[in-house]
Amino acid sequence: MANAHLIVFANEKGGSGKSTTAVHTAVALASAGRRVAALDLDHRQRTFGRYLDNRALTVKKTGVELPTPAHETLDPAKHDVAERIAHWRDQVDVIIVDTPGRDDAQARAAVERADTLVTPINDSFVDLDLIGQVDPETYRIRRPSFYAEIVWDARKVRAKADGGTVDWVVLRNRLQHIEARNMKRVAAALGELSKRVGFRVIPGLSERVIFRELFPKGLTLLDLKAIGQEAGLAHVAARQELREMISGLALPDWLKGKAPMLQTAGLDIAGAPVAA
Incomplete structure (x- = not known):
C-alpha cells in the first residue's frame, strides 16, 4: 500500500482510556x-510514547520478541504533525496517532487527515457532554457540543483537500457489566446524537486492574502468553473485548488479515524509538 491508513485517537477530555x-x-x-x-502528540504527558518505550525496554531485557510499532513523540516546537504523517505514509501500513486531552492545533491537523477518528468516552453523561448536551429532564439530546463542531469542520477540510471522508467512531469505554438505568440512558442519547452528527458507536474496554499493571512493562493483553503469564478468566474476557473493539473499528480488510512481517528501511520493528 502506497498510502497508510491513519487512525487518530482524539478526545479533549482526559481519563477516557x-x-x-x-x-x-x-x-x-x-x-x-x-x-x-x-505518533504521540502529547509531548508533556507522553503516555502513549512512554508505554511503547517501556515495551522496547522489556524486549531488550527479556529477549522475547514482541510486535512493536515504530514510534516517536512530537514536540510542536520542533515538529510539524502534517510533515511527520507524510513521512510515514509510504513506509508503513497504518499510522496510529494519540492526541492530547485538550484543544491543540497539532491534534486538529491530525484529525483533518484521519481516515478513522476514534473518540473514547467513559460511559457517563459527563463524558457525553463533550459531544452533545443532554436535557436534564428527558435525557434527550438538546444540541451537539463544541467537539462535534470541531469534527464537522475537520471533515469539511478533509473533503476539500482530497475528497476523502473521516469515519468517526465513538468508543464506549468502562462499560458496566451489569446494565443500569444510566447506562441505558447514555446509550439512547448516543444513538440519537450519532444520527444527527454522523458517528458510529462501538463498545470499548472495561475498567480492569490489569491495564494499570501492564503499563510499566509496556505489555498488552496480547502479550501474556509470550511472556509466560497464564491468562485468567478476566484476562480472557478482556481479550475478547479487545477483539470486538478492533472488529468494531471496521478497518480495511487488508489491515486486519494475518501476513508476514515486512521490513522497511528506517523502520525499527524490533521496538527502538525512531529518531525524529
Missing part, C-alpha cells in the same frame, strides 16, 4: 503482521 486503547490497537495490528507507526 484513550492511550490504552491506542496502544492496544497499535499492537494488535502489529501482531497481525502490519507495519505500524505510532
Whole structure:
C-alpha cells in the first residue's frame, strides 16, 4: 500500500482510556503482521510514547520478541504533525496517532487527515457532554457540543483537500457489566446524537486492574502468553473485548488479515524509538 491508513485517537477530555486503547490497537495490528507507526502528540504527558518505550525496554531485557510499532513523540516546537504523517505514509501500513486531552492545533491537523477518528468516552453523561448536551429532564439530546463542531469542520477540510471522508467512531469505554438505568440512558442519547452528527458507536474496554499493571512493562493483553503469564478468566474476557473493539473499528480488510512481517528501511520493528 502506497498510502497508510491513519487512525487518530482524539478526545479533549482526559481519563477516557484513550492511550490504552491506542496502544492496544497499535499492537494488535502489529501482531497481525502490519507495519505500524505510532505518533504521540502529547509531548508533556507522553503516555502513549512512554508505554511503547517501556515495551522496547522489556524486549531488550527479556529477549522475547514482541510486535512493536515504530514510534516517536512530537514536540510542536520542533515538529510539524502534517510533515511527520507524510513521512510515514509510504513506509508503513497504518499510522496510529494519540492526541492530547485538550484543544491543540497539532491534534486538529491530525484529525483533518484521519481516515478513522476514534473518540473514547467513559460511559457517563459527563463524558457525553463533550459531544452533545443532554436535557436534564428527558435525557434527550438538546444540541451537539463544541467537539462535534470541531469534527464537522475537520471533515469539511478533509473533503476539500482530497475528497476523502473521516469515519468517526465513538468508543464506549468502562462499560458496566451489569446494565443500569444510566447506562441505558447514555446509550439512547448516543444513538440519537450519532444520527444527527454522523458517528458510529462501538463498545470499548472495561475498567480492569490489569491495564494499570501492564503499563510499566509496556505489555498488552496480547502479550501474556509470550511472556509466560497464564491468562485468567478476566484476562480472557478482556481479550475478547479487545477483539470486538478492533472488529468494531471496521478497518480495511487488508489491515486486519494475518501476513508476514515486512521490513522497511528506517523502520525499527524490533521496538527502538525512531529518531525524529
